[in-house]
Amino acid sequence: MEPSSAFDVATVLADAQRKEALTDWGPGEFEHALTLLLDDYAGADLNVIGIHIVRSGLVHSLRMRLRAQEWIRRHPDILDERIAAPVVVVGMMRSGTTLLQRLLAADPRFNCAYGWEVVEVAPRLDYEFTGSDISDPRIAISEAREAKSRELAPELFAIHPMYAREAEEEIVFLADAFLSHVPESGANLPAYRSWLDDQDFSPAYEYLHRMLQFLQWQKRQRCPAGDPQAQRWVLKSPAHLGYLDLLRVQLPDLHVVHMHRDPRTTIASGASLNATLHAMHADAVDLHRVGAQWLQRMGWTNDRAMATRDDWASADGGETSLVTDIAFDDAVADPIGQVARVYDAIGLPLTAAAENAMRDWLDVRPREAPRPPYGLDTYGLRPEQVDERFALYNKRFRNYDQ
Secondary structure: OOHHHHOOHHHHHHHHHHHHOOOOOOOOOOHHHHHHHHHHHHHOOOOHHHHHHHHHHHHHHHHHHHHHHHHHHHOHHHHHOOOOOOEEEEOOOOOOHHHHHHHHHOOOOEEOOEHHHHHOOOOOOOOOOOOOOOOOHHHHHHHHHHHHHHHHOHHHHHHOOOOOOOEOOOHHHHHOOOOOOOHHHOOOOHHHHHHHOOOOOHHHHHHHHHHHHHHHHHHHHHOOOOOOOOOEEEEEOHHHHHHHHHHHHHOOOOEEEEEEOOHHHHHHHHHHHHHHHHHHHOOOOOHHHHHHHHHHHHHHHHHHHHHHHHHHHHHHOOOOOOEEEEEHHHHHHOHHHHHHHHHHHHOOOOOHHHHHHHHHHHHHOOOOOOOOOOOHHHHOOOHHHHHHHOHHHHHHHHHHHO
16 A cells, blocks of 8 residues: 555544444544644655554554543443542653552552553453453453564564553553654654644543543453452553643642663663664664654653653742652662652552562563663764763752662
């Protein structure tokens, strides 16, 4: 399929509606953002496989929007769900966000979005909740997808593994709103990328909140007692760093855990992931462009995060209690001790049962394959260049790494 026809907005929308036999997209304007994204994809240097992968993903996002809206139409009480006092783990890629989220998610008092829920947030409309998730066909679908990723994209899985039965980040819900930095991580989209910088991401965070309500409602249906033990969420995504203010609008009683690591390491890792994603979609990848774009995006993101934190601190009359800062090295050396700091901050006792569950997870957690070698120079970047861009960040936070 030619890019111009593959990324025609009317055709993409119609394909999703035809596959789901639904037409109601629900609230929130998204077609303008989708149109701009599709226009940029049509001009991107994608190969045949890349066109198929990208287009299929876009249609899937639209199908989930349609299907979720129909569930909400049938069960309007979904929108009564309150996402109370969530803990949100943020930080640049490879800063320990996954470790902290999954440790917290081991405590049954926390909800999380599992990999299989993120892949397909809305079950098929004929699905009947039976009081447990054992029979949910989405689990098998996600496990098959995980196995296929290991087989067909081992390098990507090594860099960014996604497990069906582990806690996963909710970034996909922002991508499903088409206001997201996810597309630029896998293709050269200069117009869309530039346009995003000045956009209000409120619609994306409203959609994220709506999907969390939907997931919480589903968890309640699966709980035999009708009310799950978990009373609050643990969320995680590096993508939230640039939009902490909007996240708090949707989740006003949140607590942020901000992970920190040497930007020299995190920038090289992020560029490595993006280059791998680009290579899945295109025959040629300009690694220096990928590196430059990632350095710019992460600098932009961290500037916004620090500005928001300054606003919060100013409103609180000093350093804000909304955030717990944790260094990557400390989290690796003493994961339970660092998690205990989060529990102290949110006023929740770290019970023996919760600590034992975390230690059990540390013993049985998935063992990841070695990542392919990478370095800043591979992406046309110099250590001092990264230090210069992150000078304010390093001055403010790198003392945590000492």
